[in-house]
Amino acid sequence: MQMELISKLAIPGESKLVLLVFDGLGGLDNAGRGTALEAAAVPNLDALAKESVTGFHNPIGTGITPGSGPAHLSLFGYDPLRFPIGRGVLEALGVDFPLQKGDVPARINFCTIGPDGNITDRRAGRIPSEEGARVVQKLAENIRISGVEVSLRHVKEYRAAVVLRGEGLGGAIADTDPQAVGKKPLPPTPLQDTPENQKTAALFAEFLKQAEQILKDEPRANMLTLRGVDLFHPLPSFRELYHLTPASIAVYPMYKGVSRLAGMSVQEYGQDNPEQEFDILEKVWPDFDYFFVHIKKTDSYGEDGNFEGRIHVLEEVDALIPRLRALNPDVIAVTGDHSTPSPLKSHSWHPVPLMVYSKHCRADQVTAFNETALLQGGLGTIPGTSILPLMLANGLRMTKFGA
Amino acid sequence: MQMELISKLAIPGESKLVLLVFDGLGGLDNAGRGTALEAAAVPNLDALAKESVTGFHNPIGTGITPGSGPAHLSLFGYDPLRFPIGRGVLEALGVDFPLQKGDVPARINFCTIGPDGNITDRRAGRIPSEEGARVVQKLAENIRISGVEVSLRHVKEYRAAVVLRGEGLGGAIADTDPQAVGKKPLPPTPLQDTPENQKTAALFAEFLKQAEQILKDEPRANMLTLRGVDLFHPLPSFRELYHLTPASIAVYPMYKGVSRLAGMSVQEYGQDNPEQEFDILEKVWPDFDYFFVHIKKTDSYGEDGNFEGRIHVLEEVDALIPRLRALNPDVIAVTGDHSTPSPLKSHSWHPVPLMVYSKHCRADQVTAFNETALLQGGLGTIPGTSILPLMLANGLRMTKFGA
Structure with missing residues (x-):
């Protein structure tokens, strides 16, 4: 409903909008030093906060x-409860597989079976990634199933992804992992009895039969199980929803993947650090009007409990902000996708710092971009899905509701 | 949906959560002295506020x-719009009747009828409670209906509750109160024509027939009407929803009743004041991991317009807070169920003060627990149903949503 409403109100325009996401931005106090944002010297973000309306967002819901x-x-304006991403889709996105409508992705776990066909190790002895990659390669070279295109990608260690592409496939197939050793892998079974699911189940059965043959001489990864089979439905794109021409500038496959879900043009120029990401931003600036720029390492360091690392990334990116400002965007939103406090070493439920800059934003009295200062912000805590409408509004890209 | 989502994300854990509810906590300024919370000296609550994330909640909705x-x-995380409590259920809960699934409770109003059977007083001359209790006793001793168990409880003055327990009962029965004097009580009539409702209507018809006989010599309460007939459906319990083992420590029957609805273990040790409630809390501390502690008198005094009384209760409980802290709970939420400002002498719509303490709560800058200070809190105003998820999150008892 909300998305449809915003879509209906969205109008074309010339303004340019930037969403700068520090992954895992929000934090907690670290031994009295405050959060990473509080401990970092981020004069350029602070200056932007002075001209912004500020606060927090809750990506999914309280807690x-x-x-x-x-x-x-x-962050992209899609209600995550309404658009759940299946595990198979997520795995394919995570290795940057360009899914198309109707594709059926699934997650692969390599396992070890004994001579009786029973599983002896559900994770194939946690084979190293090199061995996993080799086995995937071997599978990919030898699998031949008529009437469907089979794509394989190694993910990590004993994990991989498979995607079936063909006509009339279904996605409601039960996992084949029996969830215990000493049992045979389960046959792929439709969860609902439709011709599409029957067809997919038969294709996966053939896939597993061939895989067992192809892998039979492997010492550890001599079989595999399938999980999270899913039929891929693309999301309505930014272009059709909001008259936006969006670009995504991200280093990690997962974020390229979710950008593709929203119909963004994923920029692939080999960028692998924030400075190179800003290079790309400048380079493609004339060609798009919405730019998603993703900074990964605030999250990675948070997960590692590396407070100094978080501070360093924040300061590194802060120093790049003048380059962003020099492009003179009409709207700049700076936030995170969630909090990753280094004391917790994990994602968390805490509301995520947010500021939205535009000439028309009604700036509040906040003069610093951190968790304490933002408590006085003009936004309070808003749902994550409200960020996109707020950016559109500030870009003067929404007409009024009713007369 | 929200409850199902939280349930899906909830994981078992060792943490202990306490919900301390001051009934009717929120207030209004009293002749320039501020609210009761502002006028009271509550140093221990203030100290807890310093370590908490604070704000307000709206139990149902704005206004x-x-x-x-x-x-x-x-407060217990059940959307009150989705789980309406019928008047009959509420009355039975209010007298602490242990309702079971399939029970049919109803509210009884004693009335006076004349020789022609027409009602002359719909409230039986507002008989005193002693007379009401005697009449209920007389009814209970003489009613005999085969195939169903009939339980009666006096409530207050001319009001009582009746519960039918048996197989295959329905709850959609119209009130028998004609809403006017000079008319006969209406027969119990099914609102929907099902065998279950027919059966219940017939049982209530028999009940009323016998009651008229049993009460015929009473000077005032010589008949009764039935209202709010309802079929009792238990709520999904805290245990099945959230892996919690909850205890309820409350003095008044109504609160024991709603605790039972949530599957809480109601502690019955004859406690009748806050100090004794804290005794119980200490006693049962090892046996549970969620504790609902209910302080009634903040509300009662509010309803009486007794500002000093409210201040006194707040200070009395504040002095007990160190005993709570000594138990070292992982999460403490302190709030009310609604506001009961003494100037209004009634429940009100005002958002209710709230603080949630844990090691991971991201404490805000608030240093006092009162309506003015909490305006600067980090929570803003959240729905009442968000308190439970927030407590679970702070107790590290929820896994993340999606990967």
Whole structure:
């Protein structure tokens, strides 16, 4: 409803909008030093806060700790409860697989079976990534199933992703992992009895039969199980919803993946650090009007409990902010997808710092961009899905509701 | 939906959560002295506020004044709009009747009828409670209906509750009160024509027939009407929803009743004041991991317009807070079920003061627990149903949503 309403009100325009996401931005006090944002010297973000309306957002809901996929959907204006991302889709996105409508992705776990066909290790002895990659390669070279395109990608260690592409496939197939050793892998079974699911189940049965043959001489990864089978439905794109031409500038596959879900043009120029991401931003600036710029390491360091690392990334990116300002965007939103406090070493439920700059934002009295200062902000705590409408509004890209 | 989502994310844990409810906590300025919380000396609550994230909650919605039943459901995480409590259920809960699934409670109003059977007084001359209790006793001793168990409880003055327990009963029966004197009581009539409702209507018809006989010599309460007939459906319990083992420590029957609705273990040790409630809390501390502690008199004094009384109760309980802290709970939420400002002498719609303490709560800058100070809190005003998820999150008892 909300998305449809915003879509209906959205109008074309010339303004340019930037969403700068520090992954895992929000934090907690670290031994009396405050949060990473409080301990970091971020004069350029603070200066932007002075000209912004500020506060927090809740990506999913009060108390709920978001995963990265749904958290980004929320930032992009898609209700993550309404658009759940299946595990298979997520795994394919995570390795940057360009899913198309009707594709059926699934997650693969390599396992070890004994001579009787029973599973002896559900994770194939946690084989190293090199061995996993080799086995995936071997599978990919030898699998031949008529009437469907089978794509394989290694993910990590014993994990991989498979995508079936063909006509009339279904996605409601039960996991084949029996969830215990000493049992045979389960056959792929439709969860609902439709011709599409029957067809997919038969294809996966053939896939597993061939896989067992192809892998039979492997010492550890001599079989595999399928989980999270899912039929891929693309989301309505930014272009059709909001008259936006969006670009995504991100380093990690997962974020490229969710950007593709929203129909963003994923910029692939080999960027692998914030400075290079800002290079790309400048380079493609004339070609788009919505820019998602994703900074990963605030989250990675948070997960590692590395407070200094978080401070360093914040200061590194802060120093790049003048380059962003020099482009003179009409709207700049700076936030995170969720909090990752280094004391917790994990994603958390805490509301995420947020500021939205535009000439028309009605700036509040906040003069610093951190968790304490933002408590006085003009936004309070808003749902994550409200950020996109707020950016559109500040870009003068929404008409009024009713007369 | 929200409750199902929280339930899905909830995980078992070792943490202990306490919900301390001052009934009717929120107030209004009293002749320039501020609210009761502002006028009271509550150093221990203030100290807790310093370590907490604070703000307000709205039990039902903006502008809506809650009754105690729905307000507590909200505190317990049940959407009170989705789980309405019928008047019959509420009356039975109010006298602490242990309702079971399929029970049919109804509210009884004693009335006076003349020789022609027409009602001359719909409230039996507002008989005193002693007379009401005697009449209920007389009824209970003489009613005999085969195939169903009939339980009676006196409530107050001319009011009582009746519960039918048996197989295959329905709850959709029209009130028998004609809403006017000079008319006969209406027969119990099914609102929907089902065998269950037919059966219940027939049982209530028999009940009323016998009651008229049993009460025929009473000078005032010589007949009764039935209202708010309802079929009791228990709520999903805290245990099944959230892996919690909850205890309820409350003095008044109504609050024991709503606790039972949530599957709480109601502690019955004859406690009748806050100090004794804290005794119980200490006694049962090892046995549970969620503790609902209910302080009634903040509300009673508010309803009486007794500002000093409210201050006294707040100070009395504040002095007990160190005993709570000594138990070292992982999470403490302190709030009310609704506001009961003494100047209004009634429940009100005003948002209710709230603080949630844990090691991971992201404490804000608030240093006092009162309506003015909390305006600077980090929570803003959240729905009452968000308190439980927030407590679970702070107790590290929820996994993340999506990957």
